[in-house]
Amino acid sequence: MSYDYGEIVPYLLTWFDYNARILAWRDNPKPYYVWVSEIMLQQTRVEAVKGYFDRFIKALPNIQALAEVEEDKLLKLWEGLGYYNRARNLQKAAQIVVRDYAGELPGDYHMLLSLPGIGEYTAGAIASIAFQKPVPAIDGNVLRVMKRIAGSTDDITRLSVKKELWTDIERIIPKDRPGDFNQSLMELGAMVCVPNGKPDCEHCPVVHICKAFHEDTIALIPNKPAKKPRKKEERTILVLEYQDKYAIRRRKQNGLLAGLWEFPGVEMKLNLKELKRELTSQGILAAEIQPIGDAKHIFSHVEWHMTGYHIKMKELPNNSPYLDSVIWAGRNEILSDYSIPNAYETFRKNILFNEENLNIK
Ligand code: SF4
Incomplete structure (x- = not known):
């Protein structure tokens, strides 16, 4: 069900201003840096990514360098991060950017989405953080936080649930700080409303609005069907x-x-x-x-x-x-x-x- 999240915006932005972690790609949100960091952060925690990110940027400081590097060297730089197709797609996309966009990453959400390895979440994150475009960026962290705030036990693996949340966020995302807003949700999901273990509701900036907290349904949200055993x-x-x-x-x-x-x-x-x-x-x-x-x-x-x-x-x-x-x-x-x-x-x-x-x- 659609939900009006309007009230959370100022609380989240203020919290983010005081609590955001200092990160190289956040300090200097060049499109290339945001892109590389977002790809590294898929399936990997921020703390683990920091060292890899610095080493990668030092070796491949721009899109041109990434487009031209030999595959074995690229994979060596990625060693330890796993999911190596992320690195291969990063390079394929860099080659397209060099060929079709004169080496500059496009800021348009749909153009970003057309590049290899960039899905809806990553396109939204790059467009909003690096180009200040008011587009949502919804990953598992954001789904969890938003569904808890709304007290919703909808099955978050359903496409319709994600689409509805997209529309809800699009309605409230502040035009002057879209990147900060998206990052505040991601940061809250990583630091406070955590995926495994007890969320730190005592230090949550939206605890007074959070339905899951007041209705005691935190443990039931996010609701997703059990995975098949591996x-x-x-x-x-x-x-x-x-x-x-x-x-x-x-x-x-x-x-x-x-x-x-x-x-x-x-x-x-x-x-x-x-x-x-x-x-x-x-x-x-x-x-x-x-x-x-x-x-x-x-x-x-x-x-x-x-x-x-x-x-x-x-x-x-x-x-x-x-x-x-x-x-x-x-x-x-x-x-x-x-x-x-x-x-x-x-x-x-x-x-x-x-x-x-x-x-x-
Ligand atoms: S109050 Fe607790 S459950 Fe609700 S969003 Fe904050 S940390 Fe998550």
Whole structure:
């Protein structure tokens, strides 16, 4: 149901003036900075994004540089953030901006929406924050906050519910501070009316208006149907070492973690005895085998349950399917040139690196 949110505007703006976190892209809301930060912030928390954002902007200070950078370097800069298609789309969009808009990001909501990787929320965020256009920017945080304020148990996964909220926000968004208004909602959702755990209603600037608070329905909002359980997959990860180099291979160009580098492995969990048998059958002579722990990585629809082994090899076999498509790289090369996704972090860390080399905290 449509709701009149008009009353919240001055409270949110004043709260934002005093409580907004200082962020590089907020301090200097150049369209390119806002765009990069919004793409990084999809699925990633602000605190985690800060370091990546600074490093990315230092390496690729403008849209032209992003359009021209080699894909491997781009993916290396994105390493640790996950969801690598975001980086690929960012580059595709930068190439279009250079070709069709003389290297300047357009400020129009619909033009932004036509670029790869920019959906309704991101187009609204860029248009309002960087170009002061009065357009809503509705993500999960904003949906939660607004539905709680309205005391509405509507199913927020329904498109009609989001569309209705869009119209409600469009009606009240202040023409002189649209970017601040959208950010105040996002900030309230991130800092006060939080997604997991108890919201800090005591410090909420709209507590006196919030229906969920007064009707004691906070726990019921936002209302969304339970997700299907994720598929579980088991794997054994092999960190194969030969003469101080490690075997890595590129993943397929489509599907999960497309085109990124990984350690070879087997799509089942093997204990030490099974692994030894497997290696022998693959013609691999191991000088030493060390278990390097278990790890779990959660993607949106699937979970990997992995166990890892560090295998020092005596010699390279002439013919082994495991080694068909691998390259051998030293630890420094892997650090600087090859993007190995977070899913393999436990094994990568365990064997290869002193993390201080990465300059990412
Ligand atoms: S009063 Fe509580 S539930 Fe309502 S918007 Fe504020 S933090 Fe969220």
